[in-house]
Amino acid sequence: MTTSSSKQQAIPFWRDERTINVISQIVAFGIVAGVIFALYQNMTSELEAQNIPLSLDFLKLSSGFDIAQSFIEYSRTSTYIQAYYVAILNTLVIAFWGIIMATLLGIVVGVARLSTNWLVNKIAMVYIEIFRNIPLLVFLIFWYQGLFLKFPAVREAITFGPIIFSNRGVSVPWGTPTAVYPTFRLILAIGFIAAAVVYFVLYRQGKRTGRMPLLTVWSLLTFLAIAVVGWIVLPQAPLDIDNPILPEAGFNIIGGNTLSSEFMALLSGLVLYTAAFIGEVVRAGIQSVSKGQTEASRALGLNGFQTLRLIIFPQAMRVIIPPLTSQFLNLTKNSSLATAIGYPDVVQVYGTIINQSGRAVEMTAIMMSTYLSFSLLTSAFMNWYNKRIRLVER
Amino acid sequence: MAAITSTKNEMQPPPSERSTPIGWLLKNLFNSWYNILLTIVAGLIIFAVLRGTINWALTDARWAVIPNNIRNFLVGQYPSAIAGQTDYVWRLGLGLYLLAAVIGLTFGSRIRRPEPIGAVLVAIPIVLALLPILYFYTVRPENLTAGDIWTTAFQIFALDIIGIAGLIVGRIGGDRFKRTVTILWILYFPVIVLLIRGVGDNHLIREAPLAAIQTRFWGGLLLSLLLAVVGIMGSFPIGVMLALGRQSKLPVLRYLSVIYIEFIRGVPLISLLFMGQVMLNLFLPDQIELDRVIRAMVPITMFSAAYLAENVRGGLQSIPNGQYEAAWALGLNGFQTMARIILPQALRTVIPVMVGQFIGLFKDTSLVAIVGLLDLLGIARGVIANPNYIGTQREVFLFISLFYFVFSYALSYTSRRIEANLGVGQR
Numbered sequence: 100m101t102t103s104s105s106k107q108q109a110i111p112f113w114r115d116e117r118t119i120n121v122i123s124q125i126v127a128f129g130i131v132a133g134v135i136f137a138l139y140q141n142m143t144s145e146l147e148a149q150n151i152p153l154s155l156d157f158l159k160l161s162s163g164f165d166i167a168q169s170f171i172e173y174s175r176t177s178t179y180i181q182a183y184y185v186a187i188l189n190t191l192v193i194a195f196w197g198i199i200m201a202t203l204l205g206i207v208v209g210v211a212r213l214s215t216n217w218l219v220n221k222i223a224m225v226y227i228e229i230f231r232n233i234p235l236l237v238f239l240i241f242w243y244q245g246l247f248l249k250f251p252a253v254r255e256a257i258t259f260g261p262i263i264f265s266n267r268g269v270s271v272p273w274g275t276p277t278a279v280y281p282t283f284r285l286i287l288a289i290g291f292i293a294a295a296v297v298y299f300v301l302y303r304q305g306k307r308t309g310r311m312p313l314l315t316v317w318s319l320l321t322f323l324a325i326a327v328v329g330w331i332v333l334p335q336a337p338l339d340i341d342n343p344i345l346p347e348a349g350f351n352i353i354g355g356n357t358l359s360s361e362f363m364a365l366l367s368g369l370v371l372y373t374a375a376f377i378g379e380v381v382r383a384g385i386q387s388v389s390k391g392q393t394e395a396s397r398a399l400g401l402n403g404f405q406t407l408r409l410i411i412f413p414q415a416m417r418v419i420i421p422p423l424t425s426q427f428l429n430l431t432k433n434s435s436l437a438t439a440i441g442y443p444d445v446v447q448v449y450g451t452i453i454n455q456s457g458r459a460v461e462m463t464a465i466m467m468s469t470y471l472s473f474s475l476l477t478s479a480f481m482n483w484y485n486k487r488i489r490l491v492e493r
Numbered sequence: 494m495a496a497i498t499s500t501k502n503e504m505q506p507p508p509s510e511r512s513t514p515i516g517w518l519l520k521n522l523f524n525s526w527y528n529i530l531l532t533i534v535a536g537l538i539i540f541a542v543l544r545g546t547i548n549w550a551l552t553d554a555r556w557a558v559i560p561n562n563i564r565n566f567l568v569g570q571y572p573s574a575i576a577g578q579t580d581y582v583w584r585l586g587l588g589l590y591l592l593a594a595v596i597g598l599t600f601g602s603r604i605r606r607p608e609p610i611g612a613v614l615v616a617i618p619i620v621l622a623l624l625p626i627l628y629f630y631t632v633r634p635e636n637l638t639a640g641d642i643w644t645t646a647f648q649i650f651a652l653d654i655i656g657i658a659g660l661i662v663g664r665i666g667g668d669r670f671k672r673t674v675t676i677l678w679i680l681y682f683p684v685i686v687l688l689i690r691g692v693g694d695n696h697l698i699r700e701a702p703l704a705a706i707q708t709r710f711w712g713g714l715l716l717s718l719l720l721a722v723v724g725i726m727g728s729f730p731i732g733v734m735l736a737l738g739r740q741s742k743l744p745v746l747r748y749l750s751v752i753y754i755e756f757i758r759g760v761p762l763i764s765l766l767f768m769g770q771v772m773l774n775l776f777l778p779d780q781i782e783l784d785r786v787i788r789a790m791v792p793i794t795m796f797s798a799a800y801l802a803e804n805v806r807g808g809l810q811s812i813p814n815g816q817y818e819a820a821w822a823l824g825l826n827g828f829q830t831m832a833r834i835i836l837p838q839a840l841r842t843v844i845p846v847m848v849g850q851f852i853g854l855f856k857d858t859s860l861v862a863i864v865g866l867l868d869l870l871g872i873a874r875g876v877i878a879n880p881n882y883i884g885t886q887r888e889v890f891l892f893i894s895l896f897y898f899v900f901s902y903a904l905s906y907t908s909r910r911i912e913a914n915l916g917v918g919q920r
Contacts, residue, residue, distance in 0.1 A: 120742075122747060124743050124744070127746055154684065215521070215524070216522060217521035218532050222539070232852075232901040233856070236859045237870055240874070265661060266497070432761035435764065436860070436863075446761075449767070450767075460771075463764070466767075470760045471759040472757035473883055
């Protein structure tokens, strides 16, 4: 009886879930691999027909084009790969300053959005709504062509304190290193180490006594103090401050450093745009901390600043960090729109290299992996940071 | 007892909130020294910005560039009577009328109480119809007659008539139309794409009413919207499949989905668009050659699918495990569980997010201007390059920014209201 019933219940192998699972996975993998292989085959055969087989050798050829802004040695005789390094550096510079400035402005916007002052609140709201509903690219081109390129010529340039706005770009005071600059750099390094030591010692002491001092403030003060003392003690100022001046005759601004219109338009445009989104993130984060937390900390005798620093801020950070990460990533990815206003970032140089060398496939692969590695690195770092503040919290 | 009555008698009415303008100002703008300072600073900033802008808009700006190119901004090179070609713009008009009818039907059959958003929707065609009239009687252009303008205005106003007719039909039909309305919405988008695209020979060869209009004639707002609509429609099935794949217990499916999603989300859209333009034709067999617009639609769809998959995954995760268990207990198999129980609930919760994604995609379509397509932004760049309109960057870009802004804002506002009203997204 039992044997016959178990025989009847035995499922044929093609209806066994385990078999189906294995087979369906193999089929899925086969389809994907087949499609990719077919696409690849098409591509290589077409490329061979055009007589440009896949290879990365062209990267060592001389590029033959100039790049307007470069932080490393570069000329038109340099190789394609050097041109691409210049471009990556340009993108990273924009991303770095953009992230710092957008975060600062975003915090201001987010706090303004929560202000009890009706006017300030509404200004922040209008600001956020404008940037959430206009495409970044439209704004960037408008910002560049409608504002930065419409600044007057050098002769009639607008001066704002020591800063000069003209259609050439924005000229700012800049330090030129003097003979003692290397020594000063050494002092800065010592200051940095001292600050780290102060941070560590205070942290240990805080752990021991249970009263955590203001770590960041004290270590920053240490660094600043050493830097200022160094500046004064050295026989000569390590940096000559060079103010830009309008020329009496001629067309070039003398002295200072002129940041190109493209750079300034891209940086300020990205910062304004991203700050609107960061503002929303910050507002949501602060609002996510319930009012009872504030009340409880006041009941414990903490003052307003302590409440903010010890109670509200750490809890809000937990909500803020993940969406903030994605905003940082967005800013980095959005910096690729630089190509529309002529800033030599990765995409712009990628386009030029394709035009010069005709190597579309290789360059597209290189460009995509560049952005992909930016994204993966940022999210890896932020995941690590996120985990760290979580552990501290709980 | 007596005590209670007595307290009731002694009870004072609550102090009335002072809502005088002065009181409001004191409470909201000048309640402390730093708020007074903030108010003054903010007021000065607003004053400076507004004064500069209004000054420029009324004196220096050359607004003529907008009405002179309005057709380009709206439909690009789509063949029209204004440009002296056989008119095909009526097909777009028909599409709008259909949209008005479907919206009317939706409101009629689904919404019981009067709703402010309905008034807003009715007001849109009225405002739009007033614009050409206003333009005509203030600027008095020579190449247009009053008759033309009034016809145009009436054609726009007809949207309201059709919408309200739909509303009445929906009211009469009541609940019986609910299902029909859903089906109509699903059918609407393929129909409109077909209507714009046309069928058979292209119109340059044979001028049939429904002749195909090649994609290179699509432009302006029409192209921006089409790219967004095609992107969201095409990405829907892919996105749902990817979301299911990412949730799957089978490692191969899961890893393939994760790799796809993370790859697409890790690179900027512009790099995908470049890939589409320079590599797509290489990937395909020799006999297939895609045109530029299709080569933009493919990456936009791929891009949108990855983001949609993440949204749908959020919806799937919101379904409690009990739903799966109940479905299995009823004897449904895996496919039936997904198709009949889980997906209908999960997709319902992600509808609001998807509207947001559609708005985002509509804004992102502006990137196709970089690869040389003539969408709203591409047209704007073309207009600025025209020697007749040199130096009108601010006018043109303010105009298209306004266009994008009004469109996105209206869409998100409408969807928020309808969502609240219909309980879309709530289970």
